[in-house]
Amino acid sequence: MNTKILTGMTDEHVLEFENSGRFMHKDVISAFKQLQLQAKEEIQADIQIVSCFRNFARQLAGWNAKAQGKRPLLDDQDNELPYQDMSPTEILYAILRWSAVPGASRHHWGTDVDIYDANEMKCEEVQLVPSECIPEGPFGKLHQWLNMKMDTKEAFDFFRPYENERGGVGQEKWHLSYAPIAQEYYNHYSIDLFKAHLQAIEIELKDILITNCEEVYEKYVMNIDLP
C-alpha cells in the first residue's frame, strides 16, 4: 500500500474529471459518470462535484485557518461557535466535527466526493450543510433518490461513510465514497501510520492532536458507516 496516497502526499492516483478542475481517483471516474447519468435519466438531477480529491497541503490550509480563528467554527445547527472563548481542546473537537485531520482525510484518496444538484443551485452558493439535504431542502430530491439507490445496491458501489450520527464526524449526506477502493485504503489506515504522520508534520494544535491521537483515530478516522 502506498502510504503517500493514504496521507495526501501524492496526486499520482488521480485525474481531472471532465475539465471540471476537480480531480478524482482514476478508477472511480467511470462509476461516478454512471451515477450521474442514472440521476439525470431517473429524476433529472445534475450531480456535480463540490470537492473530490484534496491533497495534504489543501486540507492543512483549511485546518490551520479554522485553528487560528480565520474561518468560522460551526455547531450542528450551522451556527458560529465563539472561538475567543474556547480552549484549544474545544477548538480541536469543534474542527474535527466538520473537517478531517490533514493526512487523515478520505478526500486524499480521490475515492470520496462531495456532491450537489447543479439544477438546484450554483456551486458557489452551496454550503454543504445538513439543512440542504433534508427532504424540503434544495438537494432533498437527490438525496431521497440516493437513499433508494443505496438501499437496493444500485448506486454503482457508492455509499455514505457519514450517513448516520455516530458521535464523531457530523452527518454528511453529501459525502459519497466509492467502496471498492476506499475500503482498501480504509483497511490500511492504521493507528501507527496516523501517529507517525502526526509526528512528522507541522500543523496547528499539533501537541493536543498527538496527546489525543488514539481517541481522534477511533472517533473521527475509523468511526464511519461501513458500506
Ligand SMILES: [Zn+2]
Ligand atoms: Zn467530504
